[in-house]
Amino acid sequence: MDSWVRFNAQSQAKERVIRAAQYACTLLGYTLQKGGAAAELRKTVSQLEAHMSLSRKLLRLGNSVEALEAAKRAIHLSDSVLRLCLTISHLNRAMYFACDNVLWAGKTGLVSKLDQHKWSQRSFRYYLFALILNLTRDVYELRLLIECEARSRAARSPPSPSPTLPADHSLSPSTPDMLAWLRRQLHLLVTVLYSNPPLLLDLLKNSCDIFIPLDRLGIYPTGQGFVGACGLASSVLSILTMVHPWLKLKP
Incomplete structure (x- = not known):
C-alpha cells in the first residue's frame, strides 16, 4: 500500500x-x-x-523546466562520461518536451496553421538523440560493472599457469578458446545484470523506446x-x- x-x-x-x-x-x-x-x-x-x-x-506541459533542472544537476557529476551523456540527454529531453508543447497547442487550436508533421518529426529527433545518449550511459555503466566483477573474480581465484606454446603455434586464438572466452563474458554479463536490477530495467526500457522514434522518423520502420x-x-x-x-x- x-x-x-x-x-x-x-x-x-x-x-x-x-x-x-x-x-x-x-x-x-x-x-x-x-x-x-x-x-x-x-x-x-x-x-x-x-x-x-x-x-x-x-x-507534459512544463516538463521542459524539469528536464533543464535535471541537466543542471547532471553537469556537476564527477564522472566525465556520465556528466556528458546525462547533461546532453536532459537538454534534448527539454527540447523534445518543448516541441511536444507546441504540438499540443497546434492540436488544440491555440496555434493556427501549425505544420504538425514538421514539429512532430523535430520532436522525435530530439527524443531519439536523448535515447541514444541514455543507452550509451547504460552500456558505459554496464562495462564498468563487468570490469569490476572480472577483477573481483580474478582476485578470488588463484592464477593458472600459462601453457607453453610450440614454436610454430599460431598467435590467433583457436575456436575452443574463443568459445570459452565468449561463455565467460556472457556469464559476467548475466551476473552483473542480475545483481543490478535498476540498470537492467533502464537498459530494457531504453531499448524498447528507441524503436518508437526510429519508426516515426522512417529510419527503421x-x-x-x-x-x-x-x-x-x-x-x-x-x-x-x-x-x-x-x-x-x-x-
Missing part, C-alpha cells in the same frame, strides 16, 4: 498510465486490423489512442504492432520504477 501511495503522489504517474493505455490501443488497433475487425471498431480504437496522446501532451508492443513494455517498466523507487537507475 505504501508503494501505491508513493506512486500515486508523483506527477508523472498519470502520464505513464495513459502512455501504457495509448500504446495498448496502438497494439490493439494493429491486432484488429490483422484480424479483419469492423472498420467502425478500428476507428473507435484509433480515436481513443489520439485522445490519450493529446491528454499526455497536456500532462517496424510497424504499428511492434511499436505498440515496445511502447507498452517500456511504459510498464517505467511504472514499475515509480512503484518501487529503488529500481530507478541513479543518478
Whole structure:
C-alpha cells in the first residue's frame, strides 16, 4: 500500500498510465486490423489512442523546466562520461518536451496553421538523440560493472599457469578458446545484470523506446504492432520504477 501511495503522489504517474493505455490501443488497433475487425471498431480504437496522446501532451506541459533542472544537476557529476551523456540527454529531453508543447497547442487550436508533421518529426529527433545518449550511459555503466566483477573474480581465484606454446603455434586464438572466452563474458554479463536490477530495467526500457522514434522518423520502420508492443513494455517498466523507487537507475 505504501508503494501505491508513493506512486500515486508523483506527477508523472498519470502520464505513464495513459502512455501504457495509448500504446495498448496502438497494439490493439494493429491486432484488429490483422484480424479483419469492423472498420467502425478500428476507428473507435484509433480515436481513443489520439485522445490519450493529446491528454499526455497536456500532462507534459512544463516538463521542459524539469528536464533543464535535471541537466543542471547532471553537469556537476564527477564522472566525465556520465556528466556528458546525462547533461546532453536532459537538454534534448527539454527540447523534445518543448516541441511536444507546441504540438499540443497546434492540436488544440491555440496555434493556427501549425505544420504538425514538421514539429512532430523535430520532436522525435530530439527524443531519439536523448535515447541514444541514455543507452550509451547504460552500456558505459554496464562495462564498468563487468570490469569490476572480472577483477573481483580474478582476485578470488588463484592464477593458472600459462601453457607453453610450440614454436610454430599460431598467435590467433583457436575456436575452443574463443568459445570459452565468449561463455565467460556472457556469464559476467548475466551476473552483473542480475545483481543490478535498476540498470537492467533502464537498459530494457531504453531499448524498447528507441524503436518508437526510429519508426516515426522512417529510419527503421517496424510497424504499428511492434511499436505498440515496445511502447507498452517500456511504459510498464517505467511504472514499475515509480512503484518501487529503488529500481530507478541513479543518478
